[in-house]
Structures are given as C-alpha cells and as structure tokens.
Amino acid sequence: MKGWNGNILWIDLNKEEAKTIEYPKEWAAEYLGGRGLAIRILWEYNKPGIDPFSPENLLIFAIGPLSGMPIPSSGKLQVASKSPLTGGYGDGNIGTLFSVEMRKSGLDAIVFYGKSEKPLLLNIENDKVSFENADDLWGLDSWETEEKLRKRFGRFAGMVEIGPGGENLVRFATVMSQEGRSGGRPGIGAVMGSKKIKAVVIKGTKNVELFDEKNFKIEGIKALKEVRERPGYNFWMREGTMATVDWAQEASVLPTYNFSEGVFDEYKGIDGYTMESLKVDQRGCPGCNMQCGNVILDTEGNKSELDYENVAILGSNLGIPRLQDVAVLNTLADKYGLDTISLGGVLGWGTEASQKGILNVDGRKLEWGDVKTYKELVSEIAFRKTELGNILAEGTMHACNKVGGCDFAVNAKGLEVSAYDCHTAPGMALAFSTSPIGAHHKDAWVISWEVQNDRFSYDREKAAKVIELQRIRGGMFESITTCRLPWVEIGLNLEHYPLLLTYATGIKYTWDTIYDVADRIYALIRAFWIREFNAWDRKYDMPPEKWFKYPLTKGPLKGGRLSYEGYNQLLDHYYDLRGWDKNGVPKIETLKRLNLEFVIPTLEKIVKLS
Ligand code: PTT
Ligand code: SF4
Numbered sequence: 021m022k023g024w025n026g027n028i029l030w031i032d033l034n035k036e037e038a039k040t041i042e043y044p045k046e047w048a049a050e051y052l053g054g055r056g057l058a059i060r061i062l063w064e065y066n067k068p069g070i071d072p073f074s075p076e077n078l079l080i081f082a083i084g085p086l087s088g089m090p091i092p093s094s095g096k097l098q099v100a101s102k103s104p105l106t107g108g109y110g111d112g113n114i115g116t117l118f119s120v121e122m123r124k125s126g127l128d129a130i131v132f133y134g135k136s137e138k139p140l141l142l143n144i145e146n147d148k149v150s151f152e153n154a155d156d157l158w159g160l161d162s163w164e165t166e167e168k169l170r171k172r173f174g175r176f177a178g179m180v181e182i183g184p185g186g187e188n189l190v191r192f193a194t195v196m197s198q199e200g201r202s203g204g205r206p207g208i209g210a211v212m213g214s215k216k217i218k219a220v221v222i223k224g225t226k227n228v229e230l231f232d233e234k235n236f237k238i239e240g241i242k243a244l245k246e247v248r249e250r251p252g253y254n255f256w257m258r259e260g261t262m263a264t265v266d267w268a269q270e271a272s273v274l275p276t277y278n279f280s281e282g283v284f285d286e287y288k289g290i291d292g293y294t295m296e297s298l299k300v301d302q303r304g305c306p307g308c309n310m311q312c313g314n315v316i317l318d319t320e321g322n323k324s325e326l327d328y329e330n331v332a333i334l335g336s337n338l339g340i341p342r343l344q345d346v347a348v349l350n351t352l353a354d355k356y357g358l359d360t361i362s363l364g365g366v367l368g369w370g371t372e373a374s375q376k377g378i379l380n381v382d383g384r385k386l387e388w389g390d391v392k393t394y395k396e397l398v399s400e401i402a403f404r405k406t407e408l409g410n411i412l413a414e415g416t417m418h419a420c421n422k423v424g425g426c427d428f429a430v431n432a433k434g435l436e437v438s439a440y441d442c443h444t445a446p447g448m449a450l451a452f453s454t455s456p457i458g459a460h461h462k463d464a465w466v467i468s469w470e471v472q473n474d475r476f477s478y479d480r481e482k483a484a485k486v487i488e489l490q491r492i493r494g495g496m497f498e499s500i501t502t503c504r505l506p507w508v509e510i511g512l513n514l515e516h517y518p519l520l521l522t523y524a525t526g527i528k529y530t531w532d533t534i535y536d537v538a539d540r541i542y543a544l545i546r547a548f549w550i551r552e553f554n555a556w557d558r559k560y561d562m563p564p565e566k567w568f569k570y571p572l573t574k575g576p577l578k579g580g581r582l583s584y585e586g587y588n589q590l591l592d593h594y595y596d597l598r599g600w601d602k603n604g605v606p607k608i609e610t611l612k613r614l615n616l617e618f619v620i621p622t623l624e625k626i627v628k629l630s
Contacts, residue, residue, distance in 0.1 A: 028129045052499035081220075093503035103458075109545045115306070119178070173223075185356045189413075235523045252509070290346055318348040329361055432563060466485055478589050557604075
C-alpha cells in the first residue's frame with residue numbers, strides 16, 4: 021500500500037495498552053483518510069446511541085494521503101468523535117506539527133477508547149505509546165501546557181492538548197495546538213477531556229512511501245511555486261481571512277447583535293485595515309508558504325492570532341467595535357481551549373436572552389459590547405464556575421432547551437453558525453444546515469458565489485453549487501487532510517490534487533472518483549446521524565428560525581429574511597440532486613451506488629427507505 025501507512029493505532033485507556041492494526045485496504049481507496057477514515061471507523065466500531073462522554077465513545081485523530089507532504093499547506097490533522105454538542109458526527113481540522121509527525125510514524129489514524137482514572141499525557145514514538153501521569157499539567161491552560169511540553173520534547177515534536185474547557189466538559193471545547201490552532205468545533209476537546217487525556221505528543225522517524233516519488237515531488241514544487249505567484253498572494257499575506265470583514269459588511273452578511281443584523285455601524289474598528297495597523301507578527305500551520313495567522317497584541321499585551329470568523333463572531337456579533345477587545349476574548353478562548361465561533365454564538369444568544377428577560381441568573385443583565393462582563397463569562401464558562409457560566413457552557417441548543425429562547429438560538433443541529441448572517445443568503449443557509457457536523461462554513465462557503473449571482477433565488481443551480489463545494493471542500497480537502505485555503509483564497513489550480521493523489525497512491529483519481537468518495541462520506545455521515553438519533557426528518561436540515569422570523573431592521577437589505585416555502589424548495593432540490601428522499605435519507609439505489617449496502621439493514625430498522 022503506497023501513499024497510505026495502512027495502520028490504525030488503537031489506544032485502550034482503561035488498560036493502558038496500545039496496538040497497531042492494519043485496516044482494510046479498500047477503506048483507504050474508498051474513503052481516502054481524515055474525515056472519510058474517521059466516519060468509516062465510527063460506523064464500524066462506535067456503539068450506537070452511547071453518551072458522547074461515555075468511555076466507549078471513540079476519539080479519532082486521522083490524517084490523509086497528502087497530509088504532511090511537501091505540497092501547499094499540508095500540515096493538517098482531523099479530530100473526530102460523536103459530538104457532545106450535537107449528538108451526531110463531529111470533527112474539525114487543525115493545523116499542527118502533529119500531522120507531520122504522525123505521517124512519519126507509520127499511522128493513518130489513532131483511536132482512543134475507554135477512559136483513564138487520572139490525567140494522562142500520551143507520548144507516542146512511531147507506534148510505541150507511553151502513558152504518563154499528567155497531574156502537573158491538568159488545570160493549566162493550553163499555552164502553559166504547550167510551553168511545558170516544548171521544554172521537554174523540543175520544537176520538532178508534534179503535540180495537541182486541551183485547556184480547562186476540555187477538562188470541564190464544555191460542550192464546545194476544542195483540541196488545541198501551537199498557541200492558536202484550534203480544531204474540533206463540536207466539542208471534540210471535551211471528548212478528549214472526558215477520557216482524561218490532557219495532551220498527546222508524537223514523534224515519527226519512518227519514511228513515507230509514495231507510488232511515484234519523482235512526479236509527486238515535481239507536482240508538489242509546481243504547486244508551491246504557483247501559490248507564491250498568484251496575483252492575490254501579497255494582499256493575502258497582509259490580511260489573510262481578515263479582508264472578509266469589509267466584504268461581509270458590504271454584502272450585509274456581517275453577523276451583528278446575535279445575527280439580528282447583517283451590518284455593523286462600527287465595523288471599521290475591527291476590519292482588515294485596522295488589523296494591519298496593529299499587526300505585530302504572522303504565523304500559521306507547519307510548512308505553509310501562505311501563513312494566515314495575523315497576530316496583534318490584545319488589551320493585556322498577549323499575542324492574539326486573528327481570523328475573520330473569530331473577529332466577526334466575537335466582535336460585531338457582540339457589539340464590540342475595538343479589535344484589541346475582540347482579541348482579548350480570542351486569547352482567552354485559545355488559552356481555555358474553547359471554540360471561538362460557538363463562544364461568540366452562545367454569548368450573543370445569552371445577551372439577547374438577557375435583554376428579553378428570558379435569562380435571569382443571579383440578577384445579572386448582559387449588555388451588548390460589555391467587554392468586561394464577556395471576559396468574566398469566558399472564564400465562568402471554561403471552568404463552569406457560576407450558574408450562568410454553566411448554562412452557557414452547554415451551547416445554545418441545550419441552553420435554550422433549558423431556559424427558552426430557541427427561536428433566536430442561531431445553530432444548526434446544535435452547532436453554532438459561523439460568522440455569516442443568512443437572512444438574505446438562502447444558499448449559505450442551506451450550506452450551514454446540510455453541513456455534516458452542524459452549522460460550519462467549512463463544507464460549503466457558497467456565500468461569495470451567491471452574492472455575485474442570483475442572490476435571493478432558491479433554485480436548483482444553487483443547490484447544485486452547494487453540493488459541488490461540499491464535494492471539494494468537505495469531501496476532498498477534509499479527507500486528503502490538507503488546507504483548502506490555497507485554492508479558496510488565492511486560486512491555486514485544483515487540478516494539482518487528483519494528480520498528487522494519483523502519484524502518491526498509484527490509484528488513478530479523477531474528479532469523478534473523488535466526487536464518488538465525497539458522496540460516499542456524506543451519505544455515511546448522514547447514516548451515522550440517523551443511527552444516533554434513531555429517527556430522521558427534514559426538520560434537522562432547517563436553518564435557524566431567527567432568519568425566517570425576525571427580518572433585518574437595518575442596512576441596504578432592511579426587511580430581508582428567508583422564506584419557508586423557498587427554503588423547502590431549495591432543500592428538495594438538494595435532496596434530489598444527492599439521491600436522498602424527501603426526508604433527507606439516502607435512497608437504496610444511492611447507497612448501493614456508493615458501496616454503502618452495509619448500512620441498509622441498520623437504517624431499515626429506523627426509517628422507511630425508498
Ligand atoms: C475552524 C474554525 C475556524 S474556521 C475559525 S477561524 W477560519 C475559528 N478559529 C478558532 C481559533 O483560532 N481559536 C479558537 N479557540 N477557536 C476557533 N474556532 C474556529 O474554528 C484554521 C484555518 C481557518 S481560519 C480556516 S477558515 C480554514 N479551515 C479549514 C478547514 O476547516 N479544513 C481544511 N481542510 N482547511 C482549512 N483551512 C483553514 O484553517 P475547525 P486551524 Mg480550525 C485562533 O478547526 O474545527 O475545523 O474549525 O484549524 O489550524 O486553527 O486553522 O476564518
Ligand atoms: Fe494554516 Fe492558514 Fe496556511 Fe491554511 S493557509 S495551512 S490555515 S497557515
């Protein structure tokens with residue numbers, strides 16, 4: 021098997037034992053790796069219906085055939101599990117040296133199962149695991165943890181860890197690395213905390229075997245060179261994703277006051293140009309030649325790495341007009357290991373609920389833009405130290421089910437929406453609502469295409485565009501497990517990827533075969549949700565009620581909102597194009613075409629298959 025390592029390392033935390041086992045070769049070709057491999061493992065081995073915090077829930081780290089290789093932006097790792105935030109499939113993509121070292125360790129996935137009684141540091145050398153007591157690390161934030169680990173293991177070791185958010189089972193805690201890389205929005209860090217894993221360190225010393233090394237190298241160098249020569253490269257190096265603030269304001273999609281509006285009067289205080297005037301550093305994932313982490317100093321003098329999502333969701337969405345204030349919340353999220361997007365979502369929902377008199381805890385009233393209170397709340401959430409912090413630590417879906425206010429809880433399937441307001445963007449609303457992990461933009465960022473095209477339509481072409489992007493982004497990039505930004509942001513030619521895959525593995529990958537892999541992964545993830553929910557209905561693919569019920573009150577698109585009739589029509593197109601039935605369940609012929617016959621007996625017991 022060339023291009024893949026062919027092995028999974030299974031780590032039993034109860035017995036403190038590890039073993040490396042080959043996985044079926046056809047899984048590699050049919051699922052590629054990363055997200056694909058993770059869902060295949062979860063379907064095969066995760067016990068249906070379990071509590072995500074139970075020891076039996078598997079935690080998976082996976083890479084793909086292009087991860088860690090000398091090609092553009094390949095230092096990415098997929099972390100996946102059954103999500104404690106949504107109850108369905110959850111994953112995330114984190115830029116970290118862990119990916120590069122894992123690639124050299126002879127492994128394609130690491131699966132953690134069981135639970136340790138005491139805090140653990142797992143130290144992996146190739147596939148040899150030592151289980152070390154981590155009492156001295158438990159309670160430290162992610163930066164402090166990494167600093168200690170770097171002193172011991174050196175600059176070149178791969179490492180990931182959790183902060184107090186993961187330790188205290190905050191449902192949107194993430195896995196952290198390198199002081200600002202964060203992955204696993206749907207609470208994958210909390211699953212790690214439930215197993216008492218504080219950190220995992222890895223070093224690999226093996227050669228990666230490729231099918232056609234010579235041509236792989238030539239193609240990789242060509243792509244790396246092309247990145248630097250793209251016309252948008254210099255501007256990207258100045259602003260990275262931060263340029264999106266001005267664009268989102270212009271397009272009336274900048275989330276403001278808990279997604280009540282799409283414009284923020286004071287957006288200039290948090291935009292890319294302001295960031296440029298404050299920028300002190302730039303960093304990013306390993307081996308990347310278009311590093312996008314823009315660093316400014318927050319109000320406490322900490323270095324804070326900013327991306328559009330963080331800034332919009334913790335800035336305009338909370339009514340905060342000053343970038344250094346936004347940065348301080350962002351720093352705390354990174355240190356505590358909390359997902360910034362869900363954090364901004366839950367603080368926004370909490371503020372609206374407080375303003376409406378729904379959330380009355382300890383007589384505290386939340387106000388838009390109140391940075392001091394927000395800072396206190398981030399730590400109350402991470403440590404679950406007050407009643408209010410404890411409610412918000414559950415995420416918007418669980419919190420509103422408890423106290424009310426679900427009509428303005430801006431999530432899909434329980435995962436908070438990333439930073440694009442969709443009152444006037446039905447295609448992006450569809451992308452959020454059909455994303456396989458809940459509302460994440462990573463699967464289909466259709467909004468820039470939508471704004472330039474027939475923005476307000478609910479037509480078939482729009483549903484087809486969402487699927488095309490899901491195939492490339494959520495299917496291919498999440499599974500080859502490299503960064504998609506060279507293509508998305510500066511237009512690297514996508515044709516490098518089938519070629520690189522073919523040279524790496526010796527299997528001829530074309531766009532047809534890559535799309536089949538992507539469709540297989542989406543259908544299997546859908547089957548996993550159905551198995552976990554023991555039911556399925558199209559209501560799970562509906563966007564937040566707020567975008568239908570409460571129109572925009574400001575800006576050029578004042579009065580804009582989604583239409584139920586239109587959205588249902590768009591969803592019908594989407595299902596039809598995917599070969600799924602009217603309830604969003606893959607049809608038998610679709611499952612057969614994708615070699616997913618093995619899910620049919622399980623699904624037949626839960627839903628009527630057509
Ligand atoms: C991603 C999500 C994003 S998407 C952002 S900003 W973005 C938020 N970043 C967070 C952060 O930082 N700290 C924190 N505590 N929580 C955060 N939550 C949010 O997480 C990130 C980049 C970015 S920056 C994007 S778009 C791209 N995402 C990719 C992806 O999803 N897949 C892929 N193949 N390539 C990608 N490249 C880009 O990676 P999640 P990272 Mg992240 C401070 O993890 O769970 O997928 O959520 O991975 O290494 O931090 O890189 O404007
Ligand atoms: Fe990481 Fe940004 Fe480079 Fe992608 S472009 S690999 S997110 S630094």
